[in-house]
Amino acid sequence: MTKHFPRPPATAAAALTLTLALSLALTACSSSGDRAPETRSASPLSHIHGLGLRGDNLYVATHQGIYTPDADGSPVPVGDRRDDFMGFTVTADGHFLASGHPAPGADGPADLGLVASTDSGRTWREKSLAGKVDFHALDTARDATVYGYDSANGLLRVSADGVTWDDRAALRALDIAVSPADPGTVLASTESGVARSTDGGRTFAPGAGRVLAYLSWGAPDALFGVDPDGVLFRGTGGGAGWTRVSTVPGGAPQALTVVDARRLFVATGDGVYESRDAGRTFERRMAVKATAGDH
Incomplete structure (x- = not known):
């Protein structure tokens, strides 16, 4: 039986914030043909959509392509593509998977579908669903199964090879996280709390308990979530409960990636922050500086 945990009154504002974020996530990215031309520069960066680690190198997926920090913490562009990478993850073998929209003026369909890079984002190749899907959240299981949240259709899609996809549950979510120990266990952040699936995302129990914006499950003992106000929580019981850890600097969160039980990265309004003590500091x-009109 799925247990439902009542939402503490203090989370009501967070729930409202997440509701607004969900509405923006589901509607903000129209096709490139519908968007007004925009000017992009290497810095300041606009909104961050994803974080990943390859070796000890940090990679940041943004509204303007992939970046990595230099020795001084300044963003350095990776490769030549300045696509709006809405979904982004680094697989266990170090490959990059991403989704989103092409840069203004670029050739190709308005939705990237799933694209992949085997050289740390310097070059990309199309894998599937070009022109059909914009994944706003991507994660992979220990068996390399790819989980993608199709924001336009409010649908979880799953693929064993990144090419052929199976449509799973319909839900409104901002982020997803797959258990490193059990590929069938999937969590989703919703406006009513964390929703849990134990059948590979085919069905979800109603969202309940802590209202979180972003989730990441880096190791069996390393489940973390951050709420819309930037408060970091550590999950217990596979997401059945959440313990407050700290408040991340920089304001509202934009992305979260957990490496292991002690190391994690959180992107907020003014930069990407790293913790090596399980989120306590x-x-x-x-450093980043968001520009007006980002999503």
Whole structure:
């Protein structure tokens, strides 16, 4: 039986914030043909959509392509593509998977579908669903199964090879996280709390308990979530409960990636922060400055 945990009254504002974030996530990215031309520069960066680690190198997926910090923490562009990478993850073998929209003026369909890079984001190749899907959240299981949240259709899609996809549950979510120990266990952040699936995302129990914006499950004992106000929580019981850890610097969160039980990265309004003590303290690894009108 799925247990439902009542939402503490203090989370009501967070729930409202997440509701607004969900509405923006589901509607903000229209096709490139519908968007007004925009000017992009290497810095300041606009909104961050994803974080990943390859070796000890940090990679940041943004509204303007992939970046990595230099020795001083300044963002350095990776490769030549300045696509709006809405979904981004680094697989266990170090490959990059991403989704989103092409840069203004670029050739190709308005939705990237799933694209992949085997050289740390310097070059990309199309894998599937080009022109059909914009994944706003991507994660992979220990068996390399790819989980993607199709924001336009409010649908979880799953693929064993990144090419052929199976449509799973319909839900409104901002982020997903797959258990490193059990590929069938999937969590989703919703406006009513964390929703849990134990059948590979085919069905979800109603969202309940803590209202979180972003989730990441880096190891069996390393489940973390951050709420819309930037408060970091550590999950217990596979997401059945959440323990407050700290408040991340920099304001509202934009992305979260957990490496292991002690190391994690959180992107907020003014930078990407790293913790090496399970979220108790943070150091800024890359400085960013969001520009108006980002999503």
